[in-house]
Amino acid sequence: MDEVRVLAPATVSNVVCGFDCLGFALERPFDKMTVRHIKEHEIRIVNLDNFDLPTDPKKNVAGVALGALLNRIDADFGFEIEINKGIRPGSGIGSSSASSCGAVVAANILLGGRFSKLELLEFAMQGEMLASGARHADNVAPCIFGGFTLVRSTEPLDVVSLDFPPLFATVIHPQIEIRTSEARSILPEHVPLKDAVQNWSNLGAFVAALGKGNYALMARSMDDLIVEPARKSLIPKFDEVKDASLAAGALGGGISGSGPSIFMLSSRIETASLVEEAMAAIYAETDVEFNTYVSQISSSGVRHG
């Protein structure tokens, strides 16, 4: 086996009341990636898309993640990565994570599977460090483990795969730029204890609802008193999109990652499509370009393509 092709899916992090810990994997959109052995002890990047991302492996998240893996093995060879991104950079649905995860998962298949998912996650987090300057696993965890993941801790790394029933996500990506630094600085450093209690009550109930497949409880639990109120002003028409989505039958949702994408969850694919129409109708009345996606929550992360 000289090369491995994978599909590395988009992911949603900061799932409503699960800020900084809860995420899930979509089936689509995804990046198509091919990783192959090369004789030279180096990492080479070939971009097949038009996003003009760096080909210097130290400046490309996939290169950094794969470099971390290569540093851990005693190899005289290297890797070439071909990347055809289907996930727009800066969309807030884990574009950089997909590249990082796709690279290390594909390389691990080439190497006969010597690394565990948790080890691959550590490598991918090196890519996230380059992308965001912070050691966080909210997108890379679902991208590698699939499904819903809860990152209990990053130091040490502790990831929980959650049970969940059939669920469908609708995502709208307004093509505006939100700087991660701005999304961070807009958050309060301190929060009222009573709001924190309400948030963790909601998260506990949401995790229980996922496990029981209780959609009504999921809907009641998807409420965030802390992060969404602070950040939603960064996203045009946020309240309108949310209201219209709920009216169309969505269980709930919020800001994906640190935005600008907005996601909504539904119990049925038909509802998720109605939500897509409702979202698009709101943005069609603005000057903002946008994309929409409908996808089942995927129980697998990066997969053979």
Added chain:
Amino acid sequence: MDEVRVLAPATVSNVVCGFDCLGFALERPFDKMTVRHIKEHEIRIVNLDNFDLPTDPKKNVAGVALGALLNRIDADFGFEIEINKGIRPGSGIGSSSASSCGAVVAANILLGGRFSKLELLEFAMQGEMLASGARHADNVAPCIFGGFTLVRSTEPLDVVSLDFPPLFATVIHPQIEIRTSEARSILPEHVPLKDAVQNWSNLGAFVAALGKGNYALMARSMDDLIVEPARKSLIPKFDEVKDASLAAGALGGGISGSGPSIFMLSSRIETASLVEEAMAAIYAETDVEFNTYVSQISSSGVRHG
């Protein structure tokens, strides 16, 4: 049927990272209660123990809770409650809740079960209002539903029964008085967002661990950065008791309710007994009187006795 006897169990609330939402029911200790019809349209209280609690139904939590129920039915009769408390008042393991819940559950059996558990909870919360001045359901929810309960919201009331594996609690009740007002006022009004995030990550993981029966994850998740650090100074030897319990094999634990009791969870009854010895050894070196209890977490709340 003229009278009904019930056992109303002790409960633990504020379960580590689940402050103000997570609680569970013990099998013992419990209050023994008998509720019987009387011809007069009133509530009469007979105390069979030596705790010298009020017999005025407006000043006794069981009387208040049962009064709330009686107000909801068109009855020309009343109830007499005989109470033999096995749960010491002020212990922090739901003594007042047991009396409130026992009274309304027993009366509901007499009435042929016309009220739902959620309705009974509303009545019992009236008793809690008298006891603590606050509308909270952290102890009454597990006392009525049994097992582990998560109170997502009190307004409107939203209670989630959690799945859980076999678990055993060890409780030590140091016989000191902690005023609820002091336990409240010692809490910060605002908390660092990063601590709140760690707490809800832990709670999410703990709920998942209960559902999966993953004891190791339970142990890693039982960590509270917010309430325990503020309140533990109110309880002599708290750190020593916790350290000794963990060394004896406990999964984790913390302050029960707002104290003074300390509880620890174990996966086996034998371990819970070793934890009891370890706790008792610490307090035996102090001047503080104490009781200890070992009990399985009970899947039923108030039960026929």
